Amino acid sequence: MIRWMIFSTLAAGLLYGLYCLALRRDRWLQLNLWYLLLALPFSILVPRLPMPDFFASASLPVAPAEEFVVTLDGIDVSASSAPQALRLTDVFPEAYLIGLAVCLAWLVFQMVAQAVAVVRLRRKHAVYGAGDGFDIPRHSSLILTDDDTAPYSFFNQIVVGTRGLSDEELRCILAHESHHVKQGHSFDLLFARLLCCMAWFNPFAWLMLRELRAVQEFQADAASLGACGREDYLHLLYRQVTGTGYGHITNNFQSINIKKRIVMMNKTKSRFGAWKVLAALPVAALLMMVGCKPATEKAVDQEEIPFGYSGEDKSAPMDADTDQVFQVVEVDPEFPGGMEALIKYLSENIKYPEQAKKDKIQGKVYISFVVEKDGSVADAKVLRGIGGGCDEEALRVVNAMPKWTPGKMRGEVVRVNFNLPITFKLQ
Numbered sequence: 001m002i003r004w005m006i007f008s009t010l011a012a013g014l015l016y017g018l019y020c021l022a023l024r025r026d027r028w029l030q031l032n033l034w035y036l037l038l039a040l041p042f043s044i045l046v047p048r049l050p051m052p053d054f055f056a057s058a059s060l061p062v063a064p065a066e067e068f069v070v071t072l073d074g075i076d077v078s079a080s081s082a083p084q085a086l087r088l089t090d091v092f093p094e095a096y097l098i099g100l101a102v103c104l105a106w107l108v109f110q111m112v113a114q115a116v117a118v119v120r121l122r123r124k125h126a127v128y129g130a131g132d133g134f135d136i137p138r139h140s141s142l143i144l145t146d147d148d149t150a151p152y153s154f155f156n157q158i159v160v161g162t163r164g165l166s167d168e169e170l171r172c173i174l175a176h177e178s179h180h181v182k183q184g185h186s187f188d189l190l191f192a193r194l195l196c197c198m199a200w201f202n203p204f205a206w207l208m209l210r211e212l213r214a215v216q217e218f219q220a221d222a223a224s225l226g227a228c229g230r231e232d233y234l235h236l237l238y239r240q241v242t243g244t245g246y247g248h249i250t251n252n253f254q255s256i257n258i259k260k261r262i263v264m265m266n267k268t269k270s271r272f273g274a275w276k277v278l279a280a281l282p283v284a285a286l287l288m289m290v291g292c293k294p295a296t297e298k299a300v301d302q303e304e305i306p307f308g309y310s311g312e313d314k315s316a317p318m319d320a321d322t323d324q325v326f327q328v329v330e331v332d333p334e335f336p337g338g339m340e341a342l343i344k345y346l347s348e349n350i351k352y353p354e355q356a357k358k359d360k361i362q363g364k365v366y367i368s369f370v371v372e373k374d375g376s377v378a379d380a381k382v383l384r385g386i387g388g389g390c391d392e393e394a395l396r397v398v399n400a401m402p403k404w405t406p407g408k409m410r411g412e413v414v415r416v417n418f419n420l421p422i423t424f425k426l427q
Contacts (some may be wrong), residue, residue: 002213005093005096005201005202007025007046008043008044008046008199009199009201009202009204010281011042011043011045011046012039012043012199012202012205012208013204015037015039015042015043015204016204016207016208016211017206019032019036019039019211023035024211027218029056029215029218029219029222031220032211032215033188033212033215033216036187036192036208036211036212036215037191037192037212039208040192040195040196040205040208040209040212041106041119041195042200043202043204043205044087044195044199044202044205045333055179060279066410068345069201070132077080083125084244086299096201099200099318100197100200101200101203101375102200103196103197103200105185107193107194107197108166111190113152118143118154118157118159121143121145121149121159122141122157124145125143125144125145125146126144127142127143128141128142128143128144129140129141134174135171135174135175135180135227136158136174136177136181137156137178137181139156140156140157140158140178140181141156141157141158142158142174143157143158143159143160143162143370144160145159145160145161145162146161146162146163147161147163148161148163148164149161151176151177151179151183152177153177153180153186154186155181155186155187155225156181158174158178158181159178160173160174160177168228168232169232169236170227171227172224172227172232172233172236173236174295175223175224175226175232176220176221176223176224177220177226178223179219179220179223179224180216180220180413182220183216185216185220187203188212188216189209189212189213189216190207192208192212193209196209200418214260214294217261221233221261237261252425259344260347261412285390290392307372313423323415324414324415325370325415325416325417326407326414326415326416326417328407329408329409329416330408330409330410330416330418331407331408332407333371333404333405333406333407333416333418334374334404334405335401335404335405336402336403336404345397345401346422348395348423349397349400350393350394350397350425352390352393352424353388353389353390353392353393354389354407355388355389355399356386356387356388356389356390356424357426359388360426361386361387361388361390361424362386362423362424362425363386363423363424364384364421364422364423364424365382365384365385365386365390365391365394365421365422365423365424366382366383366384366385366419366420366421367380367381367382367394367395367419367421368380368381368382368383368417368419368420368421369381369398369417369418369420370415370416370417370418371404371406371407371413371415371416371418372406372415373406373413374403374406375404376403376404377398377399377401377403377404380395380398380399381395382394382395383419390424398420
């Protein structure tokens with residue numbers, strides 16, 4: 001969790017910095033829009049993606065994880081014997097989920113509030129469609145109010161306050177808001193807002209959201225210049241700049257700094273502007289090499305060997321030979337102190353091998369041994385291993401076990417074969 005939060009923040013910061021240096025001042029607006037729409041999810045998701053084979057062989061070395069979990073029969077065992085105080089990292093998942101819930105709740109509240117506001121306006125004021133003489137997209141609605149409501153669009157709903165507007169100014173505003181509707185800018189904003197909720201801790205994600213809104217406004221301005229003269233449109237911007245704003249889930253006519261909009265309208269596309277985006281390719285490749293989870297982690301996924309006895313020859317009769325090794329007995333052998341004591345013993349004594357950590361090896365090691373009549377452990381061997389030193393480590397700890405309480409069959413102490421699966425897992 002912490003690694004993801006840190007890396008996604010750094011990735012977003014790097015991609016945002018590249019955007020500011022190479023793309024933001026250029027008038028390749030559609031290219032800028034797609035860059036932001038792709039950079040935002042990429043920075044959030046890349047630490048969660050498996051590393052492609054193309055990058056696996058060239059990936060940068062990553063420090064091996066120092067924390068691991070040893071599990072016994074499905075029970076997670078901490079590898080540390082000393083009691084640990086509550087650490088900051090222990091509350092990160094809960095803190096993240098709380099932040100996510102708050103962001104999502106606020107987004108839902110804004111969406112519902114805006115939808116309710118639009119419904120009220122539709123009931124109170126005149127509503128027009130594309131066939132009513134207004135140049136708006138099909139399947140969209142135009143709500144004309146008789147006050148000075150600032151123009152905005154919300155998905156396929158366009159709201160314009162007509163007080164003080166001439167027919168020419170209304171035509172310019174409709175061209176602006178219609179472009180938002182045609183391009184589905186409300187859906188883009190909703191998508192970006194959901195991603196920002198996922199990365200609520202990441203300031204660069206919110207900065208990219210702000211840049212996305214600016215690019216959308218620049219695009220709508222460019223479309224409006226084709227519908228009305230430059231001077232008339234600039235005059236309209238000056239008039240509208242003092243209007244009342246709306247929430248961050250609408251495309252608001254005067255939501256972006258008017259100076260930036262005027263500067264962008266007067267710019268022309270640079271000759272090599274589109275090639276600047278290629279600078280993001282090596283950056284993305286570097287982020288994937290460093291941040292993706294290795295897809296070549298070694299693991300064992302084979303048929304389970306049961307904990308305890310091998311399960312063979314359950315009906316075997318008791319032999320007169322006192323050295324017989326039983327697979328199933330009436331009274332089980334038991335580690336001194338029971339299962340909890342066995343878990344504690346393993347957690348205090350098993351050390352994750354350095355080679356296994358370096359190679360990211362994890363999986364189950366199955367050890368078989370015999371509990372002798374005196375409770376000692378004998379004939380320990382690896383039934384199935386995973387390598388990297390894990391097999392030897394599991395075998396070492398089993399051989400060092402204290403004496404067990406021996407098993408019994410028909411009231412007599414007997415030798416019992418026992419299987420012990422131990423899972424090594426990096427976290």
